[in-house]
Amino acid sequence: MDTVFLVLLLIAAVVVANIVYWKFNKIPIAFIQIAAGLVLSLFPIYKHFELEPEIFLLVIISVLMFNDGQHTSLGRLTHQFGTTFSLSVELAIISILVVGFVTHLIIPSMPLALAFALGAIITPTDAVAVSSITSNMLVPTNVMGTLENESLFNDASGIVALNLAIAAAVTGKFSLWNGIGNFMYVFFGGIIVGAILGALIVTIRLKLINMHVDTPSVMVPFTLLTPFVVYLIAEAIGVSGILAVVMTGLMHGIQQNRLRLTSSRLQIVMTSTWQIVSSILNGIVFVLLGLSLPSVIINLHKHDSGSVTILFGIGILLYAIMTIMRYLWTNWDFARIRAWDKKEKHANSIVMAYSGVHGTITLAMAFSLSLTLNGQPFPFRNDIIFVAAVVILTSLLVPTLVLPLLLPHQETKYTDAELAKAKGQMVDDAILSLQSRHGGSINTSQVVTILDGQRNIEGRADKAKLDIIFDNCFELEKQTIESMLQSGDISELNADLYMRVARRTIMQYQQSNWQRISLFFRFNIVERASFSKKARKRRKVFRQMANHSHATKAELIKRNRQMWQSMTKVEKQPYDKIISYLNQSLINDSDNNREITIVRRAYDERHRRLTNDFNSHEEFENNQNELLIEAFQQENTYIQSKITSKEFSTDLGGALYEQISTDQLVYLQSLNEE
Template identity: 30%
Template sequence: MNVVTLCLFLLLAVVASSIVSRLLPSALPRPLVQIGLGALIGLFAGIRVELDPDLFFLLLVPPLLFLDGWRIPKDELFRDSRAILGLALGLVFLTVLGVGLFIHWLIPAMPVAVAFALAAIVSPTDPIAVGAVAQKVTVPKRMMHILEGESLLNDASGLVCLRFAIAAALSGTFSLGSAATTFAWMALAGVAIGVATAWAVVRGKALFAERFGDDTGSNILVSLLIPFGAYLLAEHVHASGVLAAAASGIAMTFAGSGVALGAVARIRRRAVWDMLQFTLNGVIFVLLGEQFPDLIHRARATIAVTGHGSMWWLLLYVGAIVAALGALRYAWVWVALRFTLLRARRAGATNTASPPQRIIAAMSAAGARGAITLAGALTLPMTMNDGSPFPARDLAILLASGVILASLVIASVGLPLLLRGLHLPVDEGIAEERDRARIKGAKAAIAEIERVQHRMAEEHGDADRSTEIAARIMDQYRERIDSITADDDDRTWHAQRYGLERTLRLAGIRAERATLFDLARQGEISNTLADQLGRELDLADARLTRHSV
């Protein structure tokens, strides 16, 4: 019963956070609201959650990483693979080494192996935190794609470094060769298992559906189970479960591209995943907040390990660690950008102007930490091999929690300031590619309509009616082609005409929907019929509304 009550409290807090975040200033992102509500639950509700890191990872992390991998633009991911791998691997290893030594220098009471473990814990950015902070900030698309790709992949490198730091703390020895071999296995096997799992499940489900039929519910359920299967398989062979979940999501784009799936199934599947993403994101940050009161309650005793009694030393340590993380990240991004521009110039590229310094600063400020950092901190063992307490464990958890909160505040406040008024050149290649796709799609539609119209005329012997209907539909496609290929003046005219038509269509759709539900309330039509027709109108409304933004 306590577990059920806890789950209801968490879900209620997630719903309340959505309401509160809309009432507060737009610069305050929802994660901070959720952390605040979680802290209130921890203070006043009398509920304590003992987070099991393994269970936390299994239930909350795989589906979110899977969805991020599924929805991240693949062309941009592969195009910026050098920058992403540099941040996900090079920056993480540099952070573990540099920040680990800095933490040991800053807090001599913390053993060097534990300092490296703490550096490994705070090194990976969190895809959930990055995405949540970016919801209320207009981030340049390419920058956002790099941040998403980095946060998808750097969990594995950070957690591998954490594993070896803990092993060194427990045994007092460290082998670089063993660490490199283990990292290669965890990364490569994790990616391979994730891709294989997604491919095998999707293709197997498609083959079964071809012979025995299919239904929407099973398709949605299968997609929900894939990340958990990939994660558990990878962990079973001591590979990276988080990488397997992310890789299975990336593979879904390619594994499912040739699988026939109805429009209704796709719409419902997306709706289910949107709901799951909103819920799990919220639960994670509420749980983060719920942990803070207990951590703060133990803070005075924890800080005593360092030889100080004042709580101000805790804030000083957190601030120093956050500053070191930011300085290393800024330096890495700046150097990587110099090398990228140098390679471009050697390749003969003409447009190699340096981006504004504010972009580099924004890349540094956007390195938010979140659930992965907290879960990593909680994996620190309670005792050493001889049964003695693990040194500075509570202090490491407390500092990691402070870094999470500070990084979220910095990203929430810093990104809007750094990106305000920043005008970046429009990527003409993307616009041209979109126009080419629309024109080819419209021409293919016209050709198919003509083919079907001739076939229907032959079968039914009513050529005039099918010709009239086909001509009306093809005219709509030709108008689309004309609006794309027209000159600037004509394009402006077409845009104004489309805007007026969209406004009128939306007004008609919404009036029709309101009338339907009025008729249902008056008992003139059934509620079932009203819901069915209302869903059709909702889809049309959503399509027109989406095209307007």
């Protein structure tokens, strides 16, 4: 139970960090998550917190690698295979060897096998971290694609090399040829096993789709379990579970078009689920770094296995060495990146060098080191974790400061205010079109209410304005009912019954107790005192009729139904006048959109309750669906006309088109599920 609570706190820390990042998005989110971990480290409950290293490989790394694989373009990967292999395997192996020898030279007491393990840990790059740093910059497309492909496979190279280094540390022996043979078996064996399992799993998914068993409750858990199953099977065979997971993800990416034959609803749920899972797992790793860093530093001082200052300097040095190697590797064409001339080639090489950001996988691999080795505490474990942390932080900080000086700033194609304004104009056009074609029917009003929900209206409703609009609507109802009563259109009993409903509506939407008390006094004391004898007699007769001792239950139900059926006729005229008043107010006073929308929804909902009981529910839904489709078509037409006239940019129009598509799917599905 304690472990569950601790993990929930880690997730909560990730959520808080994401909220802070939303307000301060100039700071890379990894730094904020590390800070959240540092805050958690102050809690006594985390004093002796240890997460099993195996959990990192199975629960975190395998899931993240599968997600990366299924979002990788196989066409681009195949086209850049030579460059990808050169960076993710050849450069990775050379970097591991160089880092290992340099570390062993500086710290002779560290066994060479563990020095190579450190090299394997800090070699993998993180394209996701690069994307977060360069979100406001224009990174060359070919460079970004190369970084994404590289990070997919050098993670696996690092993990395989780490396992070989740990095995050498355990046995105390290392044979070059045996090492190469094991590397080839584990590396390519993982790819083959992943391809076979991936093809099998995709086939099962397609069969489920063809059998119409493609609901989110089945397909989402099925997909989430995939990396765990593949990883465990591959590891049981003795090949790389991580590479198997990557290959399975790639197989899902290859078959993505066929897998999209499933419902749009499932695709939205699936995409959102993976985004959330990936974000949380990435965040947890950096929170754990902040959480563990103080204890790592304390342990370093306790065991005197190396000065913190020396280890810090080693981390900076190793980062500098790997950065220089990345520049030389691409600039000397060991890994070719398309460029028009030497100047562009030089610029791409510099960006590639500084984009060697080390993130989640590096940290997860460091934490995955076993707590013991040959029955003894793992030697230099804290040293390796600390150096890895220094490399990660340096690789995040340096490009954050340097890349903005090298890359052009990404221009904002449209602001949030422009998008909100354009969306409001689009909604207004659709509403006016519906009202001109279909009048103020209940179906039209309901669709207008739904369309109003598309607006991006900031802030809270102004309570004073809300009270004024509700009061105006109530007075309008009262005047309309009195006019209908004087002309003989309705009976006094129906007029009295309607006003009771009107008063209840006003009281229901008053938020403060003082306002409710005030309205109760007004409706039940002031107005009741002004009732005529005839009105009081009418109420008495009504109560006697409802409570008549000789009336059977069936008779009372019949009377009640007849009474409310007559109410639907009474309610139509005041409702039409209220909607007309609100529509006119919406056109004349756009500053009160939010308040008018709230009032309109209140009266629309009441109107629907009063009329829905006596109309065909199926026919009602069908009419609404037809009107919604018509409204969305009108919105698309409006956007197209604005783009043609160049009042809207193509990017702004594209953003509106995307939101309409999402809204159309969500609204129509919600209506069909009612």
